[in-house]
Amino acid sequence: MGRLRWNEIILIKITENALKLLLLLIKIPMSYQTFSLQPFPSNEGLPNLQITGKMSRHDNKLTISYILFGNIQEVQIPPPSDIPERKHELWKDTCFEFFLGVKDFPGYWEFNFSPAGHWNVYRFDEYRQGMKEETAFDVLPFTVEHQADSLTLVVNIDLDQIVSPKQVLDIGITAVIKYVDEKVTYWAITHSGTVADFHLRDTFTSIFGL
Numbered sequence: 001m002g003r004l005r006w007n008e009i010i011l012i013k014i015t016e017n018a019l020k021l022l023l024l025l026i027k028i029p030m031s032y033q034t035f036s037l038q039p040f041p042s043n044e045g046l047p048n049l050q051i052t053g054k055m056s057r058h059d060n061k062l063t064i065s066y067i068l069f070g071n072i073q074e075v076q077i078p079p080p081s082d083i084p085e086r087k088h089e090l091w092k093d094t095c096f097e098f099f100l101g102v103k104d105f106p107g108y109w110e111f112n113f114s115p116a117g118h119w120n121v122y123r124f125d126e127y128r129q130g131m132k133e134e135t136a137f138d139v140l141p142f143t144v145e146h147q148a149d150s151l152t153l154v155v156n157i158d159l160d161q162i163v164s165p166k167q168v169l170d171i172g173i174t175a176v177i178k179y180v181d182e183k184v185t186y187w188a189i190t191h192s193g194t195v196a197d198f199h200l201r202d203t204f205t206s207i208f209g210l
Helices: 006-027
Strands: 033-039 049-058 061-070 095-102 108-113 119-124 142-146 150-158 169-178 184-188 205-207
Touching: 033 169, 049 169, 061 095, 061 169, 095 150, 108 150
Parallel strands: none
Antiparallel strands: 033 049, 033 184, 049 061, 061 150, 095 108, 095 169, 108 119, 142 150, 169 184, 169 205
């Protein structure tokens, strides 16, 4: 076999790079939805805070990233726990949450994540009824990064344990923020009603999968 010409070598190199890029793209969700959370309208005079993020559903794996930034020195952020565990009533302190339901079905799930590393997930038969711990999960994987002016929490969950990839899902992204002065505020993509209520299905939005 003769030696390769310079143009043939370049073509081979381009093909190799294109293949590497293709393999990389296959592993990365190509579509995500961004969100921005709003405090309940009755909460006035709040510190300069924002909560934004993005979410994606790829191969029935749900990824949600929350970013709390601004004057976070005014927020009570629990320190990392040496032994993260499943705990109740995480919403009494600073907590990031989401609510997940199958479209046109009354039942739904509530997921709670504490910056300390604690977590829980509950299942409801319908609006605020039949609450019980979801036993399909033994652990909820998520990471927390605390900077001087921001807190980032990233959740990665295998939904195969509770729903099929073909089911259309509605989701409510929420957070409870507790301040150093003990004031508690409630954040969601949208609010309805006269009080903050994360369980209302008309505040959920559709999440698209790949």
